[in-house]
Amino acid sequence: MAGRPRSLSSSKARQAAAGITIAILAVVVLAADQFTKHLALENLPYQEPVPVIGDFLILYLTKNPGAAFSLGEGVTWVFTIALAAVAVVIGWLAVTRVRSRLWAVALGLLLGGVLGNLTDRLFREPGFAVGHVIDFINTPWMWFFPGMSPAIYNVADIFIVSMMIGVAILVLAGVHLDGSREARGQGEQTDAAASDSPQTASED
Template sequence: MARSAAGRAVAAGALIAILASVVLAADQFTKNLALAELPERTPVRVWGDFLQFYLTFNPGAAFSLGEEVTWIFTIVLAGAAVAVVVLGVTRVRSLRWAAVLGLLLGGVLGNLTDRLTRDPGFPVGHVVDFIHTPWMMPAIYNVADIFIVTMMIAVALLVLFGLRLDGTRESRRGDRPAESTADGGPDGRSEA
């Protein structure tokens, strides 16, 4: 049975809120655990050179870029969070998009929380980083970073595969346009 547009909107919004809350909670829990249990700037081997914990505080972006303009990252994170919420409320009807945007929002809120609440203070707090995978990259990161990076890749894939925010698919060149039907999918197929 086809779900109404309002029902799809509520389901998508609820999924975004739930996933964002779970990721935010996991991020802040792991950061607080790292602060309580790890020595600062001392490698702790978890699994040899594959996985280490290394507690550090990042005032900048990836690889500590932009350390002098931390407040700009706070504005960017806040803008990204607002954009995801606005899209979630006004346009997202696809559960795939809702899942990706919910996980992305949780990551953004995790690092935004650090910017707003951690030392040296509002709005220039340093992000708590503690996960280090030397074999993969020299960066030290956190749970929020993992979700931000992977969900940005997922956004690119959804766009690449032509899935619109409402769950319909874009037509390819030469194909006739995909039309939205009552259940939100092209040709009467509902997208989950």
Template structure:
């Protein structure tokens, strides 16, 4: 057989899979194809975007409401929203949400920082949209009250939080407290239904 005939009749890819040439070709093809895990990163990035978006919205609403309270409501008469059932009344809170734990400001500052760290770690395996919303609410609320702890008087991570929503026969709170409570309730509901942050379901 001539050299030209051998060139024509010999395929580019060896037909025998056991030959070294075939193994090398197979390895090259497997390296060129994307890994199965590569496609899983996109859903996680979308869930993290939801988390950050919800957190930013909760934080912005809380911050703007507190700016309004400090400039327009503090040292003024309370505003009746729903008669005597609900009013806006500016107070400075040294405790936790809804006024609990007065005198433990530095403790709640540390707790808020811990919550933020935990949420950041959970986000690395976040594939559930409801969990992203819940964690975003917690994150935005924690940042909202932490901002007060850091920057408001008396300072030194012991700043007093601005509260203003005052229902009748209930503690005065702010929008950050509301975000934390809603986010926490959603996490309890998701856990009760067996939904994990990675999107899988478990059965107790």
């Protein structure tokens, strides 16, 4: 009984640290995304390829009203709602559930990417909630699919895609939002209270 207040305090401290980590990483990614988009708008010709490393890396400034591969161009508002919903869910998890460092990093970087494109949807032309996302990175060798043109993307997209993969890896590895892990070979979850105990916790 004497150890329970310390465990509760430790849990709250880890939750607060995770929330701060998510917020800081989200702000850093958002700033990097918007700064690179500003540079692209100021320095790149519109819809003209600028080779950087041959066909390996090309800068190509364009404005995308849809999703990847310009899908859904006529329903831009749907993507605005989807991005806002994802941002709200991540924010809720940050405040109420996340205590794992690994989850905090993954969700913070993912939130930053989501906010980067959401900012474009909300505040760029042609208007509020239907703004076009600024894309300027083209790597044809990476994104080629038969019948589709290569994707042109931005810094926010990089973090969204990579962190979605990161989240999938954490789920498959059995790492929970509170930092506990599923017991291997038994199919049972590690008890969250036990994960808070200094003797048994294996914090991620």
